[in-house]
Amino acid sequence: MSVMPFDQREGVIWFNGELIPWADAKIHVLTHALHYASAVFEGERAYGGEIFKLAEHTQRLFDSAAMLDMKIPYKVAEIEEACRETLARQGFANAYVRPIAWRGSEMMGVSAQTTKINVAIAIWQWPAYFDPAQLETGIKLDIAEWRRPDPKTAPALAKAVGLYMICTLSKHAAERKGFADALMLDWRGQIAECTGANIFFVKDGELHTPVPDCFLDGITRRTVIELARRRQITVNERVIWPEELIGFEQCFIVGTAAEVTPVGQIGTYKFPVGDLARTLRADYLAEVQPTKVAAE
Ligand code: PMP
Helix, strand or coil: CCCCCHHHCCCEEEECCEEEEHHHCCCCCCCHHHHHCCEEECCEEEECCEECCHHHHHHHHHHHHHHCCCCCCCCHHHHHHHHHHHHHHHCCCCEEEEEEEEECCCCCCCCCCCCCEEEEEEEECCCCCCCHHHHCCCEEEEEEEEEECCCCCCCCCCCEHHHHHHHHHHHHHHHHCCCCEEEEEECCCCEEEECCCEEEEEECCEEEEECCCCCCCCHHHHHHHHHHHHCCCCEEEECCCHHHHHHCCEEEEEECCCEEEEEEEECCEECCCCHHHHHHHHHHHHHCCHHHHHHC
């Protein structure tokens, strides 16, 4: 893993409409987003020079901004084009794409009605989110103490930076105990998702995944559901309680960064890495390739 700090990397960053040197993409310490979490972002992956589901990600960035009462001062198509242009300038075939929109420094206080909404896009190489050596046995998940909030408590469906506070805390706690990540329950105690990925279980040849009513309905999640249905596999989107963990036969998590990663253990429950998890991982890795997408 590279130890190069993120502010000292090479290349360009798209910053409010311009490509500027990576090192110059700075903001002031009195930025509303830093003090009041007024920022939303995306996480995208490029494969073979093309950003997978760029239109869906870009639309979600705008939807997340709207949920935070922020209006991005660009058109969706302009941000899509900016992502493509930045990728081309960075010169990577396979990369991670991070657009972010945030409130600036014009007002410092809870109210920030007239602050500028800024947008930046940074692209770097991010090979595998989890240790590839763990693909055979599956990663180990802790069960987090923090719970996904009630949508009446926070804009739970937005990809908003404030929601990641409990994710970082949960992932730190998990890593300290030797787990790779944490499974988070929701405010009702139902199984929700991981700190940066959605979760699927297998039982009797069918998939089971929680209803995304208080957490991100991931683009990878929707892709995997479609891939499973193409194979005539039944997908049950339903309420799942932790008591059911004992009866599940396989488990895997899905996300742009995590792709499809098998899970070998959650707390004290163990799962073998089975054929269905392997098949859907292979299907996903085929689906993200640009030739495949273009052929459809
Ligand atoms: N949940 C959380 C909390 C995430 O950060 C992510 C990654 N964006 C996901 C789920 C998966 O979403 P996607 O498949 O759209 O990347």
